[in-house]
Amino acid sequence: MSKTPLLDQLESGPWPSFVTDLKRIAAKKPQVLDLLGQLERSYQEKITHWKHGGIVGVLGYGSGIIGRYSDLPDEFPGVEHFHTMRINQPSGWFYTTAALRQLCDIWDKHGSSVMNLHGATGDVIFLGCRTENLEPCFAELTAAGWDLGGSGSTFRSPSCCVGPARCEWSCYDTMEACYEITQEMQFDLHRPSYPYKYKIKFSGCPNDCVAAVARADLSVIGVWKDDIRVDQSAVQAYAGGELKPKGGGAHVDKLDVQADVVGLCPTYCMSYDGKTLKIDDRNCNHCMHCINMMPQALRPGTETGAAILLGSHAPILEGAQLSWVIQPFMVMESPYDEFKELNSRITEWWAEHGKNRERVGELILRLGMREFLEAAELPPAPQQVRIPRANPFFFWNQSDFDAEAKGRKYYQTEGFDVE
């Protein structure tokens, strides 16, 4: 009789089965047989059988390894130690088969052969390493050119969308920015020195394919400042049905340019007279809807960069937040000095003022947006808010009065007084 009657029920059905995949590994790796045994027990009892944490790691690093121990080690000795290793992924999750086979070889040798491609933050995840195998596994990984990613209260492995490698909408080089910032931040990535986790994600356009606005403390989202590029003959081809909406990715065969594009523009900044599509670009809010609908007719402009947003995190602890705009536009070009400097002003302020396990977005809510913006040397801008405050409870600092005394209207930040 099968030892895993409940898990066996996940072997049927059309979607690929992780149970079938793990079972064939279990034939070679006794720890995976125990992993399935313990998982079956959880399916019976509806409760986890992993113990709380445990500090393990490789020499000199305080991150990249998450300790994991079974609470049933006598029954399932193979998973007594079953630590996680996070390996920093390459930009855009591109691989050669040679590189991935090398990772597989290392993992078959030192671990359970079970992995994720990829974890929620973006890393390659190796699941199931014994403590004594961590250091040899790490040594082989670095010898092959790979390094660990972040975990705990560190700078986490940044991730990015496919960007200019395979997308016509990317407003900056997400792949290069992700790589360069990851290299710049190696010390903070491997040594916990922050109040809590800190993530950066790079999306090339407001479609935000890596969910930067929801999943990164610092969200870098590509945007253009000039006009949407329009190919009027292609607009006609969409209107005539020769080209399919969304490149064919929709349930609709023929686009109604007036109803589906112009009529759904959130700013009503477009018009179409049956011949020419007109866009009032100064009133476009860069939502991407029209471009998504007609990818052969419309493209983002050429004066491009990124908006910088800050603060998002999942509900722990003060409730989920989305990132908000702190700088509406930044030119994103190597060596990314402006971005690196802003990033270090943010992390320094947060490291100084943040409480243990307080995300940067929560700290800003606690201390106030003004205090943050002044520390980050960012002037107030209407793009930062959806609407201004409705209450009269605003503060005046000495710097505001000093600016007034100097005959200036308002204080914005050092060097940015409004005359």
Added chain:
Amino acid sequence: MSERKTDIGPPHYEQFLPPIIKENYGKWKYHEIPEPGVLKHVSESGAELYSVRAGASRLISTDFVREVCDLADKFCDGYFRFTSRNNIEFLLTDKARIEPLKKDLKELGWPVGGTGHSVTSIIHTQGWVHCHTPAIDASGPVKAVMDDLFEYFGSHQLPAQVRIALACCINMCGAVHCSDIAMCGVHRTVPKIDHQKLRHLCEIPTTIASCPTGAIRPHPDKSIKSVVVNEPRCMYCGNCYTMCPALPCFDSEKGGVALLVGGKVSNAKSPPAFSRLAVPYIPNNPPRWPETVETIRKILIKYAEGANKWERLGEWIERIGWEKFFEVCDLPFTFQHIDDYKFQAYETYRTSMHFKF
């Protein structure tokens, strides 16, 4: 030890890019989706790149990865990538290779799809296979839901794309809080304090500070160096357990699945939005979580029937109103649906006469 390498970072991506991408980097002009699961990108140079997308589990073995590698060697000169939603993409320059690749994928049982107006792969967390705080499993419910919605993975028949996510507890490592449909594992048990363990394992001030609702106090009997929990104030977040292993809040019977709906991250038409509570609790029912699967299908079908073309699930609900959503989907509205947690609560209360009966 002198040869020990550290802080080298990930390998440079350029060595992993196929020649066609190196040649056309930043020069892509437009894309098409000729059929579900196949993307065609055309460069300003006229070069054409075909990406064939296939669904996979997130929890995989090196055997599986080697099979992917064999296919990529056979069809793509050894180059391929993964998407942000754990799909595999085979990168082809020769259009004629698409059909043979699809045939091989079919034989291996890897579905082609996940593009355009589909239900693409579910992003998820570890669950019982690797995590110490889950209320539910992750890979199991994901497999059960994808089996059930399989027809939507390989087709473009929905009003817009539908992004489903699963987090096995409210820590939401999978950041499911902005998904069209989110499954979230919930605990419903107040921490069971192990006073003996607590005095040896935990720092009392940090344990008290970890509670977002201020429900934890020092034990009134000072000779017992421990804490007490004000039970009515506990909403089972497990944050205290993260700080102090002597406060487990697990329970075989009371844990389950909450469903949240209507979130998105894209800016297209409407701004990014959080998912909102649709169903506060569905019993934990391994191995296939039938009640969860059935409720998700019901919401998806009602959305597909009711939404205008191009409307995301949340945009449909916003248009018809949440009171209609609960009516149409035949879901009960409960006290749990009304927010009473901190700063976000007020903005969810209705302050207008704009509602329906």
